[in-house]
Amino acid sequence: MPPLRSWFNIPRGSHFSLANIPFGIISTPSSKTPRVAVAIGDHALDLEVFAANNGFSALSTIQPHQAVFSQASLNDFAALGRPIHSVVRKYIQSIFVQDTPYPEVLQTNAALQKQALFPLKEIKTHLPFRIGDYTDFFAGMNHAYTCGVLFRGPTTALQPNYKHLPVGYHGRASSVVVSGTPIRRPNGQILQNPSAERKVPVFSPCKKLDIELELGAFVCKSNPQGEPVPIGEAEESLFGVVLMNDWSARDIQAWEYVPLGPFNAKNFGTSISAWVVLAEALEPFKTKAMENDEQVLPYLQEKEEKSVYDIKLQVDLKTRSGASSTMTKTNAKNLVWSFPQMLAHHTITGCPMQPGDLLGSGTISGTTSSEMGSLLEQSENGKISVKLSGGEERKFLEDGDEVRISGVCGSDEEALVGFGECVGRIEPAHELKL
Amino acid sequence: MPPLRSWFNIPRGSHFSLANIPFGIISTPSSKTPRVAVAIGDHALDLEVFAANNGFSALSTIQPHQAVFSQASLNDFAALGRPIHSVVRKYIQSIFVQDTPYPEVLQTNAALQKQALFPLKEIKTHLPFRIGDYTDFFAGMNHAYTCGVLFRGPTTALQPNYKHLPVGYHGRASSVVVSGTPIRRPNGQILQNPSAERKVPVFSPCKKLDIELELGAFVCKSNPQGEPVPIGEAEESLFGVVLMNDWSARDIQAWEYVPLGPFNAKNFGTSISAWVVLAEALEPFKTKAMENDEQVLPYLQEKEEKSVYDIKLQVDLKTRSGASSTMTKTNAKNLVWSFPQMLAHHTITGCPMQPGDLLGSGTISGTTSSEMGSLLEQSENGKISVKLSGGEERKFLEDGDEVRISGVCGSDEEALVGFGECVGRIEPAHELKL
Ligand SMILES: [Ca+2]
Ligand SMILES: [Ca+2]
Ligand SMILES: [Mg+2]
Ligand SMILES: [Mg+2]
Ligand code: NI
Numbered sequence: 082m083p084p085l086r087s088w089f090n091i092p093r094g095s096h097f098s099l100a101n102i103p104f105g106i107i108s109t110p111s112s113k114t115p116r117v118a119v120a121i122g123d124h125a126l127d128l129e130v131f132a133a134n135n136g137f138s139a140l141s142t143i144q145p146h147q148a149v150f151s152q153a154s155l156n157d158f159a160a161l162g163r164p165i166h167s168v169v170r171k172y173i174q175s176i177f178v179q180d181t182p183y184p185e186v187l188q189t190n191a192a193l194q195k196q197a198l199f200p201l202k203e204i205k206t207h208l209p210f211r212i213g214d215y216t217d218f219f220a221g222m223n224h225a226y227t228c229g230v231l232f233r234g235p236t237t238a239l240q241p242n243y244k245h246l247p248v249g250y251h252g253r254a255s256s257v258v259v260s261g262t263p264i265r266r267p268n269g270q271i272l273q274n275p276s277a278e279r280k281v282p283v284f285s286p287c288k289k290l291d292i293e294l295e296l297g298a299f300v301c302k303s304n305p306q307g308e309p310v311p312i313g314e315a316e317e318s319l320f321g322v323v324l325m326n327d328w329s330a331r332d333i334q335a336w337e338y339v340p341l342g343p344f345n346a347k348n349f350g351t352s353i354s355a356w357v358v359l360a361e362a363l364e365p366f367k368t369k370a371m372e373n374d375e376q377v378l379p380y381l382q383e384k385e386e387k388s389v390y391d392i393k394l395q396v397d398l399k400t401r402s403g404a405s406s407t408m409t410k411t412n413a414k415n416l417v418w419s420f421p422q423m424l425a426h427h428t429i430t431g432c433p434m435q436p437g438d439l440l441g442s443g444t445i446s447g448t449t450s451s452e453m454g455s456l457l458e459q460s461e462n463g464k465i466s467v468k469l470s471g472g473e474e475r476k477f478l479e480d481g482d483e484v485r486i487s488g489v490c491g492s493d494e495e496a497l498v499g500f501g502e503c504v505g506r507i508e509p510a511h512e513l514k515l
Numbered sequence: 516m517p518p519l520r521s522w523f524n525i526p527r528g529s530h531f532s533l534a535n536i537p538f539g540i541i542s543t544p545s546s547k548t549p550r551v552a553v554a555i556g557d558h559a560l561d562l563e564v565f566a567a568n569n570g571f572s573a574l575s576t577i578q579p580h581q582a583v584f585s586q587a588s589l590n591d592f593a594a595l596g597r598p599i600h601s602v603v604r605k606y607i608q609s610i611f612v613q614d615t616p617y618p619e620v621l622q623t624n625a626a627l628q629k630q631a632l633f634p635l636k637e638i639k640t641h642l643p644f645r646i647g648d649y650t651d652f653f654a655g656m657n658h659a660y661t662c663g664v665l666f667r668g669p670t671t672a673l674q675p676n677y678k679h680l681p682v683g684y685h686g687r688a689s690s691v692v693v694s695g696t697p698i699r700r701p702n703g704q705i706l707q708n709p710s711a712e713r714k715v716p717v718f719s720p721c722k723k724l725d726i727e728l729e730l731g732a733f734v735c736k737s738n739p740q741g742e743p744v745p746i747g748e749a750e751e752s753l754f755g756v757v758l759m760n761d762w763s764a765r766d767i768q769a770w771e772y773v774p775l776g777p778f779n780a781k782n783f784g785t786s787i788s789a790w791v792v793l794a795e796a797l798e799p800f801k802t803k804a805m806e807n808d809e810q811v812l813p814y815l816q817e818k819e820e821k822s823v824y825d826i827k828l829q830v831d832l833k834t835r836s837g838a839s840s841t842m843t844k845t846n847a848k849n850l851v852w853s854f855p856q857m858l859a860h861h862t863i864t865g866c867p868m869q870p871g872d873l874l875g876s877g878t879i880s881g882t883t884s885s886e887m888g889s890l891l892e893q894s895e896n897g898k899i900s901v902k903l904s905g906g907e908e909r910k911f912l913e914d915g916d917e918v919r920i921s922g923v924c925g926s927d928e929e930a931l932v933g934f935g936e937c938v939g940r941i942e943p944a945h946e947l948k949l
Contacts, residue, residue, distance in 0.1 A: 246771060256740065268863055306692065309945070333864070341653060341776040345860070
């Protein structure tokens with residue numbers, strides 16, 4: 082399929098080509114109330130203004146629901162369901178396509194262009210969803226294996242349950258922030274000498290602050306408590322996907338996590354990209370997941386072979402010196418469980434989902450150091466230094482480090498389906514007077 | 516202090532004496548919209564109706580905020596802060612006290628009594644808060660020890676971190692339900708023979724369904740991300756307390772929990788009592804926590820010696836046969852960490868709290884079998900049977916079992932500060948066609 086051409090100037094190489102149409106929440110200098118927008122090229126189309134000015138005049142199905150575009154989150158739009166997301170996306174594509182059947186809506190409507198189209202540089206993006214619950218999985222099998230080798234050695238690297246179920250834990254929804262939000266280094270309890278017989282922690286700023294390169298998927302459909310979402314219907318519950326950085330305090334985690342799992346090591350901040358790429362836009366980039374040599378139980382068996390996404394992922398680290406280095410290049414297909422499998426497992430107990438719930442994939446890593454999505458893996462838990470450009474090196478993050486995750490599907494520079502970026506910069510820990 | 520007497524008929528032995536004044540969310544047959552109420556004796560006072568009819572005419576501080584009583588949750592009322600909760604409680608006490616200075620407000624206002632006072636039997640109670648995040652701790656040291664002995668033996672029963680920090684995990688906020696809501700037995704993955712070399716799970720209804728007797732505390736104050744709540748200010752962030760039953764699937768947990776903690780074993784349902792007892796009402800019942808023989812770090816050190824509550828707790832189990840047995844009698848002082856300590860620890864990383872967040876205490880147990888707050892402990896993980904009245908016995912819960920937790924402070928039958936009850940009945944697992 083040749084790329085859709087637009088009458089609107091979409092720069093070559095833009096993540097937000099006509100093939101994409103991702104949704105987000107914006108505010109502008111002249112209107113600080115957050116509302117719904119789509120990204121197109123290097124602009125945002127304000128859907129509240131667009132709707133209020135008859136932008137949807139040729140799409141009757143959305144007209145009774147236009148109030149969703151004035152909301153400060155995508156929750157209400159998402160709750161309309163996948164068929165509506167699809168018609169809205171396709172309609173916006175039809176508005177921007179070169180031979181649009183509706184030129185009067187925007188192409189020849191200079192007034193509305195001026196009112197509703199904003200350069201991305203001039204707007205502020207906000208957290209796209211009001212997140213009710215956030216769950217983080219562990220589906221990056223290379224990451225799970227590499228970490229298992231570090232902590233337990235190669236023979237028991239993967240736990241016995243790993244290939245039978247998508248291991249996950251409930252995360253802290255209130256700590257999820259939009260790309261660009263600074264992340265403060267947490268304080269906490271750390272065991273300085275884990276091999277000492279008497280284990281007495283000290284209070285300290287985290288010394289092993291790390292990233293986790295992940296995808297996040299947003300839920301768009303609720304299920305009643307007690308009623309699982311069957312695997313065959315799970316796709317319909319998924320709104321779209323963002324990049325995610327699950328900032329992690331490795332030293333806090335090592336001390337606290339027995340026996341109930343990671344807690345304070347994870348709840349100081351998780352960053353997500355601002356523009357949610359609809360599941361429909363990602364459909365052409367579906368690919369096979371990592372091979373699972375165990376037979377999974379029927380409730381986790383998918384009909385389609387292609388269940389994860391072929392997304393090129395990259396992590397760049399810019400230090401206080403201003404020098405930037407590419408730390409990681411990998412691909413989102415390095416997952417052994419798909420989002421539909423995660424959702425089917427999560428709800429098999431009857432756990433109720435709601436629109437706006439966030440599922441994290443788990444850290445996405447390849448097998449070589451430069452493909453690994455965490456410093457824990459690359460530095461072998463602080464044993465070796467990771468070389469950066471300009472002669473600097475890192476075992477874990479230092480204050481002032483800025484981490485930039487980007488992700489993109491496709492190679493046709495005029496038809497990319499990309500995520501933009503997910504950025505966060507480390508602020509020094511508070512010195513606490515206690 | 517002699518008990519406050521009321522002109523209103525408050526039955527002897529009522530949990531909701533004038534010394535209490537707990538808050539909740541109700542609806543009535545004639546008005547289905549949930550709104551705020553307090554419980555008083557065996558009635559609820561509808562605060563929306565009370566406010567609309569000049570009930571607060573003698574309390575000018577609340578007048579600008581009266582809209583909070585028309586909300587479907589206590590979030591907005593809680594967010595007003597502890598000083599406001601206190602004046603509202605004391606004002607309502609002053610309305611009901613025998614020599615009320617404001618008889619015209621309610622005592623001699625038969626019309627408003629008719630409109631605003633409803634027998635508890637005739638109303639429906641709803642989840643008191645819109646819960647943004649729910650965290651469950653593990654502060655019942657007897658429970659932690661007994662479970663540790665079961666799984667690891669007595670020498671390593673408590674993990675090295677246990678006395679240094681309040682161990683906890685993030686729970687599933689969407690699964691918290693109000694007392695009376697049925698709980699469906701979850702399906703999931705179970706390892707039938709944990710000692711087999713090749714570990715292959717089966718799909719099954721949970722066979723080790725259990726309760727956990729807990730308290731829950733609601734947060735009323737937010738802290739900005741990155742900014743901890745100091746231990747000395749944590750009390751101001753706590754709205755009040757409920758009874759909690761953290762239903763648990765022990766067999767699902769045993770297989771899934773490595774290495775990220777309990778997940779599906781906990782997310783199918785957690786029940787809480789409907790009436791939230793204000794922290795202020797519990798203040799006279801503060802007592803010393805269990806002794807911690809470790810020196811805790813300064814950020815967890817409390818000024819006051821009395822930091823937990825002397826609450827008599829009881830669990831009754833009624834089987835399908837209709838016979839009811841008291842399964843547990845214990846006291847809420849069996850905690851080694853207080854709610855302020857939990858909050859200070861939770862936020863030491865900068866984790867942001869919001870009004871409506873729920874903190875679970877962890878299972879509260881004494882040291883003898885009839886004082887233990889879970890069947891896991893009483894049955895030694897299914898090794899011995901717990902005798903019920905009428906000749907029945909249990910290792911874990913069966914379908915149709917109804918579990919009733921109750922809790923009360925004080926012994927003066929005219930001045931009890933009680934929680935009412937937290938009830939749930941087990942429905943059979945779904946037979947899933949997969
Ligand atoms: Ca993670
Ligand atoms: Ca618990
Ligand atoms: Mg995180
Ligand atoms: Mg639970
Ligand atoms: Ni500060």
